[in-house]
Structure formats: C-alpha cells, structure tokens
Amino acid sequence: MIDGIRAYFKRKGFHEVEVPLLLPTPSTEPFLEVFKTELKDDQGERWDGFLPSSPEFALKKLLSAGSGSVFTITKSFRNGEGRSSRHNPEFTILEWYHTPGDYWSVAEDFQGLMLDILYRVSPCKVQGKTLGYQGKEYSLKAPWERISVAEAFAKYAGVDTETMLDEEKLKEVGKSKGYQVTDKTTWEEIWNQIMANEIEPKLGQKGPTIIYDYPAVVKTMAGEPVGQAALARKAKDPRFAERWEVFMGGIELGNCFSELTDWREQEARCKVDLLERKRLGKTEYPMDTDFIDALKLGMPPTGGIAVGVDRLVALFADTPTIAETLFFPVEEMFG
Amino acid sequence: MSSIKANQLKGGMFILYKDAPHEVIKCEFYFPGKGSAFARTRLKNVKTGNVYEYTYKSSESVETVEVETLELQYLYADGDTYYFMNPRTYDQFEVKEWVFDGKQKYLLPEMKMFFNQYEGEIIGVRFPPKVSLRVTEAQDAVAGNTVNAAKKPVMTETGVEVFVPLFVKANETIIVDTATNEYVSRG
Numbered sequence: 001m002i003d004g005i006r007a008y009f010k011r012k013g014f015h016e017v018e019v020p021l022l023l024p025t026p027s028t029e030p031f032l033e034v035f036k037t038e039l040k041d042d043q044g045e046r047w048d049g050f051l052p053s054s055p056e057f058a059l060k061k062l063l064s065a066g067s068g069s070v071f072t073i074t075k076s077f078r079n080g081e082g083r084s085s086r087h088n089p090e091f092t093i094l095e096w097y098h099t100p101g102d103y104w105s106v107a108e109d110f111q112g113l114m115l116d117i118l119y120r121v122s123p124c125k126v127q128g129k130t131l132g133y134q135g136k137e138y139s140l141k142a143p144w145e146r147i148s149v150a151e152a153f154a155k156y157a158g159v160d161t162e163t164m165l166d167e168e169k170l171k172e173v174g175k176s177k178g179y180q181v182t183d184k185t186t187w188e189e190i191w192n193q194i195m196a197n198e199i200e201p202k203l204g205q206k207g208p209t210i211i212y213d214y215p216a217v218v219k220t221m222a223g224e225p226v227g228q229a230a231l232a233r234k235a236k237d238p239r240f241a242e243r244w245e246v247f248m249g250g251i252e253l254g255n256c257f258s259e260l261t262d263w264r265e266q267e268a269r270c271k272v273d274l275l276e277r278k279r280l281g282k283t284e285y286p287m288d289t290d291f292i293d294a295l296k297l298g299m300p301p302t303g304g305i306a307v308g309v310d311r312l313v314a315l316f317a318d319t320p321t322i323a324e325t326l327f328f329p330v331e332e333m334f335g
Numbered sequence: 336m337s338s339i340k341a342n343q344l345k346g347g348m349f350i351l352y353k354d355a356p357h358e359v360i361k362c363e364f365y366f367p368g369k370g371s372a373f374a375r376t377r378l379k380n381v382k383t384g385n386v387y388e389y390t391y392k393s394s395e396s397v398e399t400v401e402v403e404t405l406e407l408q409y410l411y412a413d414g415d416t417y418y419f420m421n422p423r424t425y426d427q428f429e430v431k432e433w434v435f436d437g438k439q440k441y442l443l444p445e446m447k448m449f450f451n452q453y454e455g456e457i458i459g460v461r462f463p464p465k466v467s468l469r470v471t472e473a474q475d476a477v478a479g480n481t482v483n484a485a486k487k488p489v490m491t492e493t494g495v496e497v498f499v500p501l502f503v504k505a506n507e508t509i510i511v512d513t514a515t516n517e518y519v520s521r522g
Contacts, residue, residue: 082364
C-alpha cells in the first residue's frame with residue numbers, strides 16, 4: 001500500500017520529502033498532547049525536544065521555500081489519549097500539499113489515490129469501483145458526495161446556520177435534544193457532540209462523503225477563537241473556513257484545508273492556541289518562529305491534507321481496528 | 336445511585352441513558368485533535384436488549400446504576416426464556432434470550448455463571464469464556480495432502496458445530512472458546 005501511495009504521488013509530480021522526528025517546537029494544536037524528551041550535548045547542555053504530532057509545519061516551511069507540491073509518509077505521535085480502535089499513539093501519517101491549489105485540488109488527488117490503491121489491492125473490483133468493508137460495499141467512484149457543514153446541520157440535525165454559529169442558541173438546542181449542558185459546556189463541545197451523534201453516522205454510507213466549510217471561529221471558554229480552523233483559509237462566507245473532512249462507513253479518513261498563508265494571521269492564531277494549551281494544562285513550549293518566518297517569504301496558495309495510513313490499511317484490509325494492521329500495537333507492547 | 340465522568344466509562348458498566356438502565360458494551364475515547372475529547376459508546380438497553388450508539392463529551396457526568404451480581408445454575412429452556420436457579424436459595428430466575436448475545440447455544444444443564452440483576456430482573460451475564468462440550472458426532476477424517484493443519488467439523492452435545500483437529504473423535508470432550516466458537520484443546 002505504501003508503495004502504491006508513493007507511486008501515485010510521484011506519477012502526479014509531487015516531491016517526496018522527509019521531515020524531522022525530533023523537534024525543538026512541535027505544532028500548536030491546543031487539544032493534542034505531545035511526547036517530550038531532551039537533547040543533550042557532550043558539554044552537558046540540554047534542550048527540550050518533542051516528537052511531532054504532525055509533519056505540517058516542516059512541510060509548510062518547504063512550500064514557502066519553493067518546493068512545489070510535496071508529500072511525506074512519516075511517523076507522528078500523540079500522547080495522553082485513551083485507547084481506541086482507530087488510534088495508536090505512534091502512527092503513520094500521509095500528508096500532501098498541492099500547490100498551486102486549494103482544498104478542492106486535494107479532493108481530486110484523494111479520489112484518484114483511493115481508486116489507485118483499490119486497483120493495486122484488489123484489481124478484480126476496479127470495474128465496479130467498490131470496496132467491501134465490514135460487510136458493506138462502498139463505491140469509490142468520483143466525484144464523491146459533497147455536503148457543506150451548514151447543509152448537514154440543517155438536513156440531519158434540524159439546526160439552521162444562525163443557530164449553529166451562535167453559542168447560546170446552540171446550547172439551547174443541545175439542551176432540548178437531551179445533551180448535558182452546564183455552565184462549563186462550550187460551543188465547541190455541543191457542536192462536536194451533535195456532529196458525532198447526529199451527523200457523522202449519516203455520512204459515507206454508500207461511498208466517501210466530503211463534508212466541507214467548517215465554522216471559521218471556534219470559541220474557547222475565554223472567548224478566544226481557537227483550534228479547528230486555525231490553519232485554514234477563510235471561505236467566501238467569512239463565517240466559514242475552507243476545510244473538509246471525508247467519512248466512509250463511520251470512519252474519518254482525512255482532514256483537508258486550503259492552507260492559511262498569511263503570516264500575521266497565522267502568528268496570531270498560534271499565540272491563541274498556545275494560550276489555550278496552557279489553560280488546558282497541556283505541555284507548554286514556545287512558538288515555532290521559523291514557521292512564521294518561512295510564511296513571511298510567501299507561501300503559495302496550497303491545499304493540504306493529513307491522512308492516517310494505518311486507517312487506510314485497515315479499510316483496504318477490511319479489519320475493524322487499526323491494531324490488527326500493526327505488527328506491534330501499543331496495547332501489546334505496553335499492556 | 337452515583338455518577339462518574341464520561342471519561343471513566345468502561346465496557347461492562349451499567350449506566351442510565353435517557354432515564355433507562357443500559358450496559359456499556361463498548362467505549363472508546365475519541366480525540367478529534369481539533370476539539371475536546373469524546374467517549375463513543377455502544378449501549379445496550381438492559382430491558383429490551385436494543386443497542387444504541389452515543390457519543391458523550393468526556394467532561395460530562397453519567398449516572399451509574401447499581402446492579403447486583405449473583406451466581407445462578409442453568410435448569411432448562413422454554414422457547415426464548417431460559418430458567419436458572421440460585422443454588423443457595425433455590426429461587427428461580429427467568430432470563431431472556433438476548434441477554435446471552437448468541438451464547439445460549441453453549442448452555443448445558445447445571446452450568447453455573449454470574450448474572451447481573453437490576454430491580455429483580457436479570458439484565459446481563461458473564462458467560463464463561465470457555466466451555467467443555469462432549470463431541471456427539473465426528474467423521475474419521477484422512478489428512479490427505481494438506482499443508483496447513485487440517486480441520487474437520489464435529490457436532491457437540493449442545494448442537495453447536497465446531498472445527499477441530501483431525502485427531503478428535505466422537506465421545507471425547509473438547510474445550511471451546513465461546514467468543515469465537517473455536518476449538519481450544521481436548522478436555
């Protein structure tokens with residue numbers, strides 16, 4: 001499969017690059033915990049070191065330096081998470097950046113990639129372009145179904161756009177739907193809970209579904225915008241960000257943005273993210289100023305995506321958990 | 336009744352969901368990376384056996400249900416109702432078929448196992464992971480030119496068909512894994 005992914009991107013003119021696994025400053029996602037270690041020299045000098053939670057910042061530095069479209073298949077790490085059939089603390093991630101391009105260029109790439117993998121792993125099925133997973137058949141035929149987040153909230157949850165974007169109104173709706181809402185409940189929690197309970201199960205029933213244009217501003221308790229769309233460019237309607245996720249058979253396969261290229265805005269969002277990390281009690285570290293400096297050189301318009309390779313393997317191997325696709329799953333090594 | 340945080344949920348717990356007692360069949364924590372954490376659960380209504388999927392915010396509180404555990408002995412079945420007895424008090428209990436989740440096919444008279452009781456009703460079972468069953472019918476098989484360890488189907492006393500190694504004969508006792516219906520060893 002990995003060979004297939006490589007061959008596909010090389011054929012499409014992407015450069016394969018390697019990214020470091022030991023970093024002085026990882027990326028700033030407020031909700032992800034990192035692995036911290038230490039770099040020492042022979043004189044006893046010490047530096048904090050971190051394992052990356054994604055290769056994103058490194059790849060964007062290369063894009064800003066003029067690399068053109070790039071992809072990497074690398075390891076990333078997430079700490080402090082509960083055990084799940086869809087996550088391993090160490091995982092293989094595929095990221096690619098299509099430039100010049102936006103989130104829809106990446107959708108074209110992904111559609112082609114999935115059919116290409118299907119052709120490699122089960123050529124007999126290519127005629128019908130279907131993939132069997134856990135007893136159901138899914139069509140990978142392009143174009144995949146597309147639905148905007150606003151449409152999905154209206155269609156599957158009966159929540160209109162004004163309500164969806166308004167903290168108080170959404171909490172009221174959440175309460176009437178029977179979700180637990182307290183003084184501490186945030187807009188983001190209720191929004192995600194409606195998404196997880198009422199919308200995600202409806203997506204990707206017959207084939208992959210792309211759900212696009214996420215609310216641009218996710219407010220934290222402190223009222224600061226944060227997270228979700230912190231790395232994405234705003235859509236024509238500035239209340240939304242150009243971001244999509246793709247679901248199939250209840251599994252999220254990828255998270256894609258039209259990348260934010262404005263360094264001032266990126267710097268501001270990173271600062272907010274780091275403050276939010278502090279509030280959430282996550283490991284603290286400084287901002288990656290090299291990343292901001294790189295953006296100052298001018299990053300071209302780019303669409304980018306992260307895809308969990310272990311999940312793709314589970315999908316094509318028709319296994320319910322990713323642990324079954326790993327030789328050394330964390331549960332077996334650490335108990 | 337007490338409450339816990341959703342991030343403490345675990346498979347096998349009994350909780351209140353929409354005011355009805357449910358068993359947590361599966362619970363997985365979900366960290367979207369772009370938001371706060373959630374617990375994805377599969378819940379079984381312990382009165383109807385219906386299964387639901389529900390995602391909790393990991394910070395929310397969930398009411399747990401006090402259930403009693405008792406060991407009962409199997410007597411007989413009548414349709415889809417199974418009768419068990421408390422060997423100490425001789426009280427009889429009715430158990431609905433859905434409680435066994437398909438494992439009723441391994442029930443043998445006098446078999447003992449632990450049940451969960453809530454408001455006088457049996458709502459869950461800890462079925463033995465392995466049972467020993469007598470083989471009632473087995474063909475003598477010839478290994479032939481197989482490369483892999485050859486297996487053959489045999490019939491057991493409860494009517495369950497199990498694939499076993501060729502050396503197993505009728506009237507022998509075998510140990511079977513009740514989760515996978517696989518042969519473990521000779522009994």
